[in-house]
Amino acid sequence: MDVKLVARTLDLFELFAAEQRPLPLAEMARLLSVPSSSCLALARTLVSRGYLYEVRKRGGYYPTRRLQLLANAINAVDPVVEMLHPRLVELRDATGETIVLGKIHGSAVVYLDVVESEKAVRYSCAPGTLRPLHANSIGKVIFAELDPSTQEALGAKLQFERYTDATAPDLATFIDQIDTARGRGWYANIGESAPELSAVAVALDFGGDLYGLSIGGPTERIRQRLNEHVATLVKAKEQILLTWHKNETA
DSSP states (O other): OOOOHHHHHHHHHHHHHHHOOOOHHHHHHHHHTOOOOHHHHHHHHHHHHTEEESTTTTEEEESHHHHHHHHHHHHHHHHHHHHHHHHHHHHHHHHSEEEEEEEEEETEEEEEEEOOOOOOOOSOOOOEEEEGGGGHHHHHHHHSOOOEHHHHHETTTTOOOOOSSTOOSSSSHHHOOOOOOEEEEOEEESSOOTTTEEEEEHHHHHHHHHHEEEEEEHHHHHTTHHHHHHHHHHHHHHHHHHHHHHHHOO
16 A cells, blocks of 8 residues: 555656656646645655755756765665676677566566667666566566465465456466476566567576566567577576675675
């Protein structure tokens, strides 16, 4: 369940990211669909903490660089993202497709790092994106590595919303797909969340902390190079885990 004030604050920053311009209080309130008094209180709090400033008298509010500086400071010491980001860039350059690092969060998958393809037609997403676990290659390949009791508890929480004809409609079908992923060490999502998008993923186990690494793009391109992408991911996984083990024992 969302905490209203936190959700409203995040909505405000997402609004600025979408509009990319100063917003007068009245317009801010209208776009957020909140009372002007609540919006004023929120704006004043963020101004007092240094996250917003008034561009000029009645010229609207705009975020300062404070949030960006905090995000950069946090990101700079994220050990997994910092270690793997160069690998994501290498994979993007080798495959020509979008590379995603993700992790299970609740009953969804959260994207922690994304390196987008440079092709005009590509899978486009951003860090922080949430995707339904039951229709996501990262979610399924990580789920396959969980212990049975954790799988049972998490599986009971899945809603199995249908996005396409290829989406798993129920827990039984989902478990069959998971068994396939476990048996071969990778999972291919072919049009399960959207017909035009597909991906293939492997799981990374850092001492029991599970992450997923995927190659995603237009379905036809992924189909055509599926075996090649699998081989590339499996090799990358071996190299990543070898590096991690060396660092852990150094």
